[in-house]
Amino acid sequence: MIRAQDIHKAFGPKRVLTGVSFEVARGESLVVIGGSGTGKSVLLKCLLGLESPDRGEVMIAGLTRPRPHELAAHVGMLFQGAALFDSLPVWQNVAFRLMRGPARMARAPAREAALEKLARVGMAPESADLYPAELSGGMQKRVGLARAIAGEPPILFFDEPTAGLDPILAAVINALIREIVTEMGATAVTITHDMRTLRDVADRVAMLHEGRLYWQGTAAEALASDDPVLTQFIQGRIDGPIPTLR
Numbered sequence: 001m002i003r004a005q006d007i008h009k010a011f012g013p014k015r016v017l018t019g020v021s022f023e024v025a026r027g028e029s030l031v032v033i034g035g036s037g038t039g040k041s042v043l044l045k046c047l048l049g050l051e052s053p054d055r056g057e058v059m060i061a062g063l064t065r066p067r068p069h070e071l072a073a074h075v076g077m078l079f080q081g082a083a084l085f086d087s088l089p090v091w092q093n094v095a096f097r098l099m100r101g102p103a104r105m106a107r108a109p110a111r112e113a114a115l116e117k118l119a120r121v122g123m124a125p126e127s128a129d130l131y132p133a134e135l136s137g138g139m140q141k142r143v144g145l146a147r148a149i150a151g152e153p154p155i156l157f158f159d160e161p162t163a164g165l166d167p168i169l170a171a172v173i174n175a176l177i178r179e180i181v182t183e184m185g186a187t188a189v190t191i192t193h194d195m196r197t198l199r200d201v202a203d204r205v206a207m208l209h210e211g212r213l214y215w216q217g218t219a220a221e222a223l224a225s226d227d228p229v230l231t232q233f234i235q236g237r238i239d240g241p242i243p244t245l246r
């Protein structure tokens with residue numbers, strides 16, 4: 001479903017990605033880990049066509065070098081900062097694609113569908129008519145998630161889905177992502193610093209380090225590994241090969 005081949009991306013002199021290659025099979029859940037600033041969000045933006053790689057090829061759902069509008073029918077995305085539409089109430093944020101996309105769903109059923117997705121991310125129906133500015137950070141995150149899954153797209157990208165959530169809600173979201181992959185057969189790429197997400201969500205783990213995918217394996221292998229870079233990251237140790245000043 002997803003193939004990235006030798007992706008390079010620099011911003012001026014700053015070389016962020018220097019040859020990233022991986023594939024994600026249909027129905028597989030890949031979790032990408034890596035230090036802050038290593039280029040995880042940039043990698044997702046390259047996959048989405050929101051950043052164009054300097055070199056390399058992206059193929060998604062059979063589309064080569066997809067443009068964002070071509071991906072709309074295939075991909076749901078949760079941005080790291082939620083990136084909600086400030087001028088729309090919560091339910092219209094969630095229903096945005098249902099109403100404005102090719103489905104052209106009418107207002108009443110779109111609202112119903114939005115309420116159902118909001119319930120799945122643990123949001124009360126009363127939240128539907130609030131505006132993003134009236135929500136806590138964790139609530140905004142969950143609305144972003146509800147929006148990502150609203151059209152039940154076959155491919156899902158989640159950038160830090162549990163960041164800013166309390167431990168119980170984080171567990172709810174991890175279970176939800178796992179369920180979407182297992183029950184709906186979706187293909188998912190999830191970026192996280194949350195080791196519970198890694199355990200609960202990953203079929204496969206890839207670690208981004210120094211511009212490349214440094215390590216790949218199962219979650220169990222990652223947690224049991226004695227690789228010094230991987231274990232420093234997973235255990236959150238100050239001393240090790242990863243510099244702390246970034």
Ligand SMILES: Nc1ncnc2c1ncn2[C@@H]1O[C@H](COP(=O)(O)OP(=O)(O)OP(=O)(O)O)[C@@H](O)[C@H]1O
Nearest residue numbers: 011014016034035036037038039040041042043080
């Ligand atoms: N549009 C841009 N212009 C210039 N530099 C950018 C741009 N987007 C990202 N960068 C740089 O690319 C690097 C990687 O950024 P990115 O957001 O991908 O990090 P990340 O791995 O997602 O980190 P975090 O875990 O903190 O979210 C950073 O050094 C950042 O400053």
Ligand SMILES: [Mg+2]
Nearest residue numbers: 040041080159
């Ligand atoms: Mg990021």
